[in-house]
Amino acid sequence: MSTLRPVAGLAGRLSSSVIKPPLFPRYPRFPHFSSTLSTPPRRPFHRTRLVARYAAYACLSTAFGVFVIGTGILLHDAFTYTEKHANRVPISPLALHPESGGPKNLPIVRVLVDDEEDEENARLADKPKLVIIGGGWGAMGVLDTLHVGDYHVTVVSSETFTTFTPLLPSAAVGTVQVRSLVEPIRKIIARLHGHFVQGKAVDLVMSERLLEVETKTYDGGTTNVYIPYDKLVIAVGSTSSTHGVPGLENCFQLKTIADAQAIRRRIMDNFEMASLPTISPEERKRLLSFVICGGGPTGVETAAEIDDFCQEDIMRYFPKICREEVSIHVIQSREHILNTYSEAISKYAERKFKRDGVNLVTSARVSAVDKETVTYTTKDRDGKTVKHVIPTNFVLWSTGIAMNPFTKRVTDILPNQVHKKAIVVDAHLRVKGAPLGDIYALGDSATVETSVVSHFMDLVEEADKDNNGKINFEEWKIMVKRIKARIPMAEDHLIEVRALFDMYDKDMDNNLSLNELVPLLQDLEKRLTALPATAQVASQQGKYIGKKLHKLARRSQAAQLNNMRPPNDEEVCKPFRYLHLGSLAYIGNAAVFDLGGYSLMGGLAAMYAWRSIYWNEQVSARTRGLLMTDWIIRGVWGRDLSRL
């Protein structure tokens, strides 16, 4: 113990000179033990000191963590800034001066300007050309599951970025920034060494595999080119519809970033003008009246966000009379809002809105909109139509989609597809009527065929094993399997196999004759509804196509090496099957989740779950970071009130 003695001595000297406490006390010393052995002064237990100490630890850990991150970024920066230059970039003369051709004699862009600029790109220049039209959920889904090296990928889109549409209502009110919802397409295709052309698809030459694209020129005009393809994916989406309501040019819509920005400016203008000393009380009430037409998720979320905005930021920074005079109206044509969700959820949302003071008008139709009012009609008990007018300075039209012009053009040139609302595709998402396997379509621009009857003869041939022209129960089970394979959507309606068989076996001979079979298939067909036009559907379809294209590429390469014919889609993949993961909606510091059989409704906790799901669904880590920051900044400092 010799080394310890000096330490002990030092400790002794540091403490009071009168008492020399023993270094290791034998028993805990209690005040009532009077003893000649002096006890060290007991440090009293200070709760606040403990809390302070832990708070200090927390601050120190955070500071340390931030320091580490900061140093990391410093080092990253130090190695990222490059003094490289791009000199004598290899580029094909064909890229600089393309040859003309095709029916309209336009330049055919066989080689792009960046096709040969480095090794990676040069290697891909000879691969089959995959052209994707569109920049939304469908196109991003395809890009997500493609593999590098399979195709020379080109994306054609009129906007240079993809938008995270579910959070547009949040951006329209300023809860998140518009920039947190966009990701430049060039960054997404970088992984695949893909190429991007900013333009609008206008026409298609299927015989020569040419896509006609309209691009901008510097003086504001346009010029068209042909882009050749080996495989084409149409993901152009839909535009907004007008439903024939007069005055819709006075309304806002919420489909794009530009919409969200315009809505935000109008909302801020309304509040600023309402705060002016020059406004009459009637005018103030009109300026602060917000009408949302449509009780689906978009409309409900926008109403909820506006209400939050009033409760939190308007209350704090604007004259309180602004808060008092605000009125929010939601006009829904059906009997309930969120009617595509479960009933429990509809009722929950309605109760919440009532509590928040949002004016819910159901079973009402908007008949006209002008610059200063909205007119809607309801039916009273006698069935008479009653007119109502709301003075307003903000109307959001959140219902209805219409066909994209390119989609219309494609349906016009396809045989048997005129007058369709979307491009008809088969269960493998191949466009029907186009050379098989060349063109795919997905999302809002496509509709999966639900015609069971058209497969009638094939189904009978495959199932009727004993060739007696009738289908007994065993053969019926085979036929059910074949139907499900061709049209997976039918699965939900083909569960009660025995009951269906009996129901349509009119003559009760335990056989389905062809006469009995046709009505069965027709009724089945009637029950099949098209997939909803949602981001989830487009995203899943896109990922399916991406995976399939990868498999096709690999099998094609293998087949080529072995001098075999390239594979079909059916040989490579099952048909597309949509899995509904659930629907969410934000209803004002609360959220609802419809997860198929289960519904989840709740307050703050549900709202954080809602945020987590959307946060996870972001298309890149960068937007995740931006979104998290937006929510933190808004939580600490409130929304941004500037009118930009």
Add this chain to the structure above:
Amino acid sequence: MSTLRPVAGLAGRLSSSVIKPPLFPRYPRFPHFSSTLSTPPRRPFHRTRLVARYAAYACLSTAFGVFVIGTGILLHDAFTYTEKHANRVPISPLALHPESGGPKNLPIVRVLVDDEEDEENARLADKPKLVIIGGGWGAMGVLDTLHVGDYHVTVVSSETFTTFTPLLPSAAVGTVQVRSLVEPIRKIIARLHGHFVQGKAVDLVMSERLLEVETKTYDGGTTNVYIPYDKLVIAVGSTSSTHGVPGLENCFQLKTIADAQAIRRRIMDNFEMASLPTISPEERKRLLSFVICGGGPTGVETAAEIDDFCQEDIMRYFPKICREEVSIHVIQSREHILNTYSEAISKYAERKFKRDGVNLVTSARVSAVDKETVTYTTKDRDGKTVKHVIPTNFVLWSTGIAMNPFTKRVTDILPNQVHKKAIVVDAHLRVKGAPLGDIYALGDSATVETSVVSHFMDLVEEADKDNNGKINFEEWKIMVKRIKARIPMAEDHLIEVRALFDMYDKDMDNNLSLNELVPLLQDLEKRLTALPATAQVASQQGKYIGKKLHKLARRSQAAQLNNMRPPNDEEVCKPFRYLHLGSLAYIGNAAVFDLGGYSLMGGLAAMYAWRSIYWNEQVSARTRGLLMTDWIIRGVWGRDLSRL
């Protein structure tokens, strides 16, 4: 030591059962001491394990810190979301229906709509009315140093936010988001329970203390009101000048957020169009040519940011030919760029630009701009004018300020101020010619009088103690003090007191006669230059006025209680003295600092210092958070390439 034995025993049992190591080894054990005393197996020193352990600590600390922050926010949210409603808000009928009056018989807004809505506001409604026109650096400076409870404060501005102008070049290229540079004025005045009116000041009625303000109406028109004031601060700033160069409507400017957004869209359009397959090589070169007219800080920083953008993001995500064809030109009329900085700094910046490949054209004047080219002239050795033309699709005009229309109106109605370039104020920043103490002006809209000669008789009277009509050296020293007190700017020119005295004492009689004194004061006056029109000057002037207004309010209240007359500005404050803290500029992953006598130039470290200073200068914690995030996000994921 009895309590220790069980512990020792436990330690012994925990370690290997064969050896019983002593608890306190006497000497450090070296491997070459073979001995019967067995040594505990030495743990080998693993450097990687140590690094891994510290990395783990860092991650854990950060995670812990984030967890603490997250919990904090959760708790904050849980207590912030309020279900409060604003009901029956107290509001004066005079606020809803103001009376009309004044020369133009407009509504006089004596009471605002939020004047009585709660206790705090009601208490301030009777205080003297302070009206601040403007929302820039000057106005924010005033708001920064005012104290709650002194005045009923109203801010009149045409934009609802204040802009952090030094970082506009960064926002114009997308390095930071435009929203990180704005702070809503309503949030800044909340501390003072102030009021905000979105409108434009157009006229002034000094005799009745009325400010005429033009506000927007919902249908796009305007309506005017009078806002009464007791004290008025004019901080409207300046607008851009055209210098008489034809074609300036084809140029961009960089004064506001809207400018930065427009520039960003044009830059992205240029790169996207240059990537199209339809562009000819000549057209591509033109699209990628960026011309900046003006070699001051704004122009230099914008050129540097565009160059960074090309090096980092364009290089990675656009066809490399875009990078190759880019050319950046800076046209400066003087001989050096950054000529208001020290010479060392000018040279450093020029060398850096040369290294980066930026084309610097000095001693050149821009003669014309059209949609596709810029024409400038230089003089060759013989003095002949040579014309040069640069094909371009982007021209930034970054020189020259002009008078704000309201400033012009004020100088028109003030006696002796017609044809001035800004409102003349005295050393206390009071507008000369207005009722003394009513109206202040600062920043770009004001110029501090530098007329020494106009104080001649007062100075002589104060200094000539022996009343002999001559000023001897002792009296000269008194006069120097009096000059410095009235015009602090003169201080730098009055250091060599004795030398000045001798220089102007032509008849060498050790006395300055009045005839000798006048040329001295005239020459002094010529040397005094106006303060530069920078953010720093406006900010310091604003803070000075805010402090002074606070002191005046307190002394006025005290004087009122004691039945004394209210104090003058001179009794309360010294005249305004500008302290130049230095100038910074960012020149492309490097920064320069001109700190009066010292210059600091450097690379990454200087850039971080530059960022720290700007980060600290932010007007609110919220914008600091946003800015930090922008820099982090950009550091990790690069700039945003979307064209919004």
